[in-house]
Amino acid sequence: MPADIGSHGAHAARPDELSGQAAPQRLAQAALRDLPWEVGVAKPDPAIVVDGVTRTFGGLTAVSVDHLEIQRGGITGLIGPNGAGKTTLFNLLTGFDQPNTGTWSFDGRPLGKLSPHQVARLGVVRTFQLTKALSRLTVLQNMLLGAQGQRGESFARALLPGTWRAQEKANTERAMELLRRFKLDAKKDDFAGILSGGQRKLLEMARALMSEPKVVMLDEPMAGVNPALTQSLLGHVKDLREEGMTVIFVEHDMDVVRDISDWVVVMAAGQVIAEGPPESISQNKAVVDAYLGAHHDAPLTVEDEDRMLAEDEAALAEERRGRHSADTTDGKRTTR
Amino acid sequence: MSELINAFAIAGKAALGFQAIFFALLAIGINVHFGYTGLLNFGQIAFAMLGGFGIAISVSQWGLPFWVGVLVGVAAAVVLALLLGLPTLRLRADYLAIVTIATAEGLRLVFRSVSATPVTGGTRGLSAFNRDFIDLAPWDTGRRYDILGTSWSGGELWVAAVGWLLVILFSLLVWQLMRSPWGRVLKAIREDEDAVRALGKNVYAYKLQALVLGGVFGAFGGMVYAVNTGSANPDQYQNPNTFLAYAALILGGAARVLGPVIGSMLLLFILQFADTGLRALISNGVIPDELLTSTDVAQIRFVLVGLGLILLLVFRPQGIFGDRREVMLDAR
Numbered sequence: 001m002p003a004d005i006g007s008h009g010a011h012a013a014r015p016d017e018l019s020g021q022a023a024p025q026r027l028a029q030a031a032l033r034d035l036p037w038e039v040g041v042a043k044p045d046p047a048i049v050v051d052g053v054t055r056t057f058g059g060l061t062a063v064s065v066d067h068l069e070i071q072r073g074g075i076t077g078l079i080g081p082n083g084a085g086k087t088t089l090f091n092l093l094t095g096f097d098q099p100n101t102g103t104w105s106f107d108g109r110p111l112g113k114l115s116p117h118q119v120a121r122l123g124v125v126r127t128f129q130l131t132k133a134l135s136r137l138t139v140l141q142n143m144l145l146g147a148q149g150q151r152g153e154s155f156a157r158a159l160l161p162g163t164w165r166a167q168e169k170a171n172t173e174r175a176m177e178l179l180r181r182f183k184l185d186a187k188k189d190d191f192a193g194i195l196s197g198g199q200r201k202l203l204e205m206a207r208a209l210m211s212e213p214k215v216v217m218l219d220e221p222m223a224g225v226n227p228a229l230t231q232s233l234l235g236h237v238k239d240l241r242e243e244g245m246t247v248i249f250v251e252h253d254m255d256v257v258r259d260i261s262d263w264v265v266v267m268a269a270g271q272v273i274a275e276g277p278p279e280s281i282s283q284n285k286a287v288v289d290a291y292l293g294a295h296h297d298a299p300l301t302v303e304d305e306d307r308m309l310a311e312d313e314a315a316l317a318e319e320r321r322g323r324h325s326a327d328t329t330d331g332k333r334t335t336r
Numbered sequence: 337m338s339e340l341i342n343a344f345a346i347a348g349k350a351a352l353g354f355q356a357i358f359f360a361l362l363a364i365g366i367n368v369h370f371g372y373t374g375l376l377n378f379g380q381i382a383f384a385m386l387g388g389f390g391i392a393i394s395v396s397q398w399g400l401p402f403w404v405g406v407l408v409g410v411a412a413a414v415v416l417a418l419l420l421g422l423p424t425l426r427l428r429a430d431y432l433a434i435v436t437i438a439t440a441e442g443l444r445l446v447f448r449s450v451s452a453t454p455v456t457g458g459t460r461g462l463s464a465f466n467r468d469f470i471d472l473a474p475w476d477t478g479r480r481y482d483i484l485g486t487s488w489s490g491g492e493l494w495v496a497a498v499g500w501l502l503v504i505l506f507s508l509l510v511w512q513l514m515r516s517p518w519g520r521v522l523k524a525i526r527e528d529e530d531a532v533r534a535l536g537k538n539v540y541a542y543k544l545q546a547l548v549l550g551g552v553f554g555a556f557g558g559m560v561y562a563v564n565t566g567s568a569n570p571d572q573y574q575n576p577n578t579f580l581a582y583a584a585l586i587l588g589g590a591a592r593v594l595g596p597v598i599g600s601m602l603l604l605f606i607l608q609f610a611d612t613g614l615r616a617l618i619s620n621g622v623i624p625d626e627l628l629t630s631t632d633v634a635q636i637r638f639v640l641v642g643l644g645l646i647l648l649l650v651f652r653p654q655g656i657f658g659d660r661r662e663v664m665l666d667a668r
Contacts, residue, residue: 094534120536132531134524135665144517145524146535152517153537155545159512168517193665204531211535 028074028241029262029277037276037284040067047072047215047246048093048124053102055088055270062088063099064270070215075237075247077261077278079254081291081320085270086250087129090219094126095119106215121148123214127221129250133200135193139184142192142203143175144168146210175210182206182236198229205236216240218249222256234260254282266290268320290320339620343612345485350608351601354492354564357499358384359603361557362581363588363596364506365550370582371590372514373546374526376429378578379420379436382443383551384558385573386412389447391559392568393455395465402468406559413555417548425543432547440575448570461569469563470494495564502560503597506553511593513549522546523591583645589655591662598656606644610637 031044046069055063063085070076078086091097093104095116104111106124114122134142150171151157152164179185182202187195192203201221208216221237222230230253237260240247251257257264258278266274266281268290274281281287350356362380369375390409394400400408420439424431447456456462470477470491477490488496513519521542524532529539562568580603581596588599614633617623628636648655654663 096530096533115538116530116533117536117538120534125536126534128530128534132528132534134527134531136527136662137520137523141520141523145520145532145537148536150517153521155513155518155549158516158518159509161512161516164517191661191665194661207535 026241026262028071032071032074032263032277035276037274037280039272039275041069041275043069043071045072046070048104048106048248050089050093050104051102053089053092053099053104055085055092055097055099061270063092065089065102065272068265068272068275070246070248071263072246073241073244074262075241075249075260077257077264078248078250078267079252079257079264079281080267080273083269083320084267084290086267087219088270089267090126090217090248090250093119094124094217120211120213123212124217125208125211125213125215126217127201127204127208127219129219129223131197131200131204133192133195133203135191137192138189139179139192139195139203140172140175140188142207143179143210144171146207147171147174148211171210178206178209183232198225201225201233202229202236205233209240213245215246215248218247220250220252222251222253230256257281289317339616340613342485343609343616346612347605347609348484349486349488351605352496352500353604354495354499354560356600356604357496357503358557358561359577359581359584360503360597360600361499361506361560362554362577363585363600364503364510365553365557366578366581366585367590367592367596368510368522368546368550368553371585371592371595372519372526373522373543374429375425375543375547375550376433377436377547377550378433379438379440379575380550380554380581381558381573381575381578382436382440383413383416383554384561384577385440385444385447385570386416387555387558388562388568388573389456389462389558389570390555392457392462392465392562395468396462397455402465405465409555409559410552413551414548417551418544421544421547425540425547437575437578440573440578444570444573444575456570457568459569459571461567461572463567465568466491466563466566492564495560499560499564502556506556507593507597514593518542583641586655587645587648589658592655592657595655595657602656603641606641607637610640 035041035043048068048070050065050068052067053063053065054061078089080086088097092099093111095111095114095118098113102112106119106122109122111119111122111124120126134145137145150164151167152161157163176185176188179188182205184195184199184202184206187199192200195203201224205216205218205221218237221233225233234256237247237249241262261278264276264278264281265272266284266287268286273286273290274284276284362384365383366377366380369377369380387409390407390412391402391405394405394408395402416439420432420435424435446452448459450458452458473490473494475481475490475493477494479490481488481490481493483493514522521532521537524537525539525542533539558573561572565572581600584599584603585596586599587602588595588597611633614623614628614636615630618625618628618630618633652658652660654660
């Protein structure tokens with residue numbers, strides 16, 4: 001049954017058709033419930049399909065994903081230690097970077113060789129890890145920039161205000177609506193440059209929504225945001241799902257990931273090492289190893305051969321661990 | 337006292353004369369490039385040279401009508417903008433800066449070279465191409481006119497009238513464009529290209545359009561200069577002119593419609609006022625000969641303008657028309 005619901009696509013589903021379900025908005029979660037927790041598993045209704053994408057920088061393989069499908073209408077969390085290739089994968093999917101090999105598609109349309117603006121026009125819109133508020137534009141201008149298909153954005157028609165004024169008015173109304181939702185409406189005439197870090201995150205998300213996207217890719221939307229604002233950001237992300245959008249987000253905070261994701265993809269050293277519903281991830285051995293080091297719970301006394309192996313792997317893990325080092329000092333075996 | 341009034345009048349003429357128009361048109365173009373789009377074009381003078389020589393070559397070498405010459409100048413500027421923009425606008429901003437400054441100097445050297453002499457007149461340049469235009473003047477261009485204590489030739493007056501008309505026309509054009517969604521995209525590109533790309537705008541195409549538009553404004557500046565002086569000489573179009581135009585733009589306030597216009601008038605006014613004023617003071621003996629001689633004045637006036645600009649950047653970094661809040665954002 002879940003597969004059936006999924007195949008309609010969440011875009012088409014109306015709440016009244018689903019009256020029997022407890023949480024109608026979590027369609028994707030239901031659709032994904034019976035899937036095996038294995039890497040590269042086929043989703044009932046994939047929006048984005050990635051095949052054999054690799055990206056190397058010199059000798060370093062930043063991304064090497066064999067097969068990955070993202071369920072439509074769901075929130076997919078992308079996690080992994082620092083340097084795992086999450087942002088690089090984002091860049092590849094949105095055309096900001098070109099891979100060495102591989103294909104990927106959105107709604108069955110291949111996205112390879114498309115430039116960033118073409119990808120965005122198809123409805124795949126991203127935000128950035130380092131927020132890109134357009135400082136010397138007002139908040140409202142930031143929002144209006146997000147609107148698609150603006151007639152006044154062509155040079156010739158820009159000179160004839162009559163051709164775009166009505167559209168501009170409609171866009172402004174929609175922008176104000178979104179700003180109210182994100183509680184930024186009081187700041188509409190302020191320069192975006194004077195907003196706080198958290199408000200910039202909100203603005204960037206709101207601006208992305210102005211383009212009426214089908215897929216929203218959020219790169220660390222909660223980074224550097226205070227806990228109260230995190231809650232409201234979380235609420236907004238959940239709203240996106242209820243509106244039928246597909247959300248992919250990178251996040252380090254596991255509580256956040258558990259709270260809102262329908263499906264979690266774990267990357268480490270450029271590869272997808274695990275995927276499954278959020279509750280499956282903390283039990284997954286590959287994930288624990290990637291974050292904490294492979295032998296974090298091994299006994300202290302081992303034979304020499306074992307120790308040499310462990311030393312090598314601990315050194316590797318050290319490179320991958322990044323900011324989680326503080327959590328691991330207790331469990332890590334003392335190798336040096 | 338009468339000398340001071342005289343210096344004022346002469347400086348006022350400079351602020352309204354063809355050189356002010358020349359710099360205003362260059363600066364309007366730079367404003368579109370740098371002020372609104374964030375493109376560093378350090379070769380604006382090359383567009384002006386193509387504009388001036390477009391008319392000069394068409395009329396005196398090829399025997400074409402004056403207005404065809406104008407079209408040739410504009411077309412040449414468009415081609416130059418595309419040649420400069422197509423390879424560099426995909427790269428970081430610095431590449432355009434390097435390519436434009438090198439092109440401007442290179443193009444001038446080519447135009448004054450011996451092998452180009454049959455077309456451009458080489459170091460002697462070209463002349464006698466503005467007759468058709470001057471003849472259109474509604475008044476007698478043969479005599480001189482006294483306006484507010486300064487003397488203008490009829491032709492000068494005519495060029496200034498048409499030149500200011502162009503300045504007003506282009507300012508209105510910029511004003512209309514920058515309040516449209518098109519201008520909003522340009523300003524957003526200035527702030528952050530990648531964010532604009534992520535919102536589905538073709539940044540490359542917008543940057544090319546901006547480069548072409550500003551370049552055409554610059555070409556008209558060169559035409560005004562060439563038509564007023566009645567000659568086109570490659571050495572009139574030296575690189576420092578680009579930087580004077582930048583100075584005018586910053587003086588007036590970047591990313592403001594009137595910034596480049598008022599900035600250019602003010603720049604020319606200060607230069608001329610310092611020149612005439614200092615000469616008067618030296619000849620009066622107020623400034624002793626040991627301190628300053630009249631031969632130093634030509635250099636000293638630029639020092640004064642430089643000092644003025646430094647003071648401006650310290651106390652009013654946004655220029656005359658700029659918004660201080662906007663400039664201060666970068667300081668955060």
